[in-house]
Amino acid sequence: MKDAGIDVDKLAIVRELAERGSITAVAAATYRTPSAVSQTIKALERDLGTVLVEREGRGVRLTEAGRLLAEGAVEIAQVVARTRARLEEFRGEVAGEVAVTAFPSGAEMLLAPLAPRLATRAPGVTVRLSDLDLAEYELRAATADHDVVVGHSVVAVPDPAATGLPVTPLLREPLDVAVPQDHRLAGRDRVRPEDLVGERWIGVPVGHPFDLLLPMLAVDGQSPRVEQRFLDNHVTAAFVAAGQGVALLPRLWRRAAEARGVTLLPLDGVRAGRHVFALARPDRAERAAVRCVLDALLEIADEAR
Known part of the structure; x- marks a missing residue:
């Protein structure tokens, strides 16, 4: 043309x-x-x-x-x-494949229920799902190969004007302190940074969004001592359950944590949390099938919240 x-x-x-x-x-x-x-x-x-x-x-x-x-x-x-x-909406024939990727715990929370929901609401829409644990600066590039990219940030939801991409905020999820179920703090309703002084920590790789939060827990200028670093929440929970340290884990992961012998405790005095959002290229965000997927993700996030 x-x-x-x-x-x-x-x-x-x-x-x-x-x-x-x-x-x-x-x-x-x-x-x-x-x-x-x-x-x-x-x-x-x-x-x-x-x-x-x-x-x-x-x-x-x-x-x-x-x-x-x-x-x-x-x-x-x-x-x-x-x-x-x-034209698709006029005909009532919304259809097509939508490639969606999310960070691993986001995929567990948001993507697992996605296909069944679409099967009843928009049977003509299929999803190709994957998980990618990307740094925040890598998310924009990922939209070139995926129709929807679900990312997270401990700072803020990205500004569409800065990214040049439509942004769909999904939820803000608090991060809690994960301790073994027999830990001295496990019976508390909440903890403060001073309660954690002297604890060994299981952290995330340097540069990962969660790594920015640990300095916020410093007491008298002493930041938490990180002894091991893992990306996977399941691995982190296993080390916590084995008594090798405490960690920060997403609150909506509570049920999975408890099944592994880990208790999650809300933090007082520190606003620790992550913003979860979806990005898409401007043209792909216009697709009717992609809009169906984003609407479904919003509903799933609202129910999870």
Whole structure:
């Protein structure tokens, strides 16, 4: 399809280059060879009579004209997706596959009930589910390969203006202190940072969102002493249950923790928690099937809360 000399299919390649940052990454994502991607961009440059990419070290980057076209490609894709969604809703035939990924405990909480819910509400919509434990700065890039990315942050829900992506807040989940069921604090209703002085901690890898919270528990300038670090809540709970330390675990994981011999205690004096949210590319967020998935995730999150 061409409009005023612009081939929309070629334009989509420029958008992918803006999102993915390299010819090789675009080739892998679009099932082309790097040579074919380069040739497509060169053909578009000839069509428009302007340079769209330029060399930068061993790679390439978009010129100002290239960035302008990439932004236009997003807008065009949004209009097409919105129009298609309206037609599907008019026909009452919302359908399609939606790829959804979430951090592991979020997948356990939100994704496990998702497919059964959609089966009764929107039987034409199928979901391809996965779990990815990504740093917050990696979430935006993940939307290139997934229709919906569920992430978490201990700071705040991302600003759509800053990310350039639609953001759907799902819930704010408190983080509690996990202790063995025979721990000296296990019978308490709540604990304060000073109650935890001298405890060994099971933490998360440095740079993980939860790692930012432990300094908030410092007493007299002494931060908690982290002896082991794990990503998986199940592993963390096993170490806590074995008496090898205490940890921070999400409150909605309470039932799973108790089944492993771990008690979760709310924290007083520290606002420890994480914001859970969903991100999507602007055009994919317009898809009727994606909107069905986001609506279902909102309901599941509300019930979990």
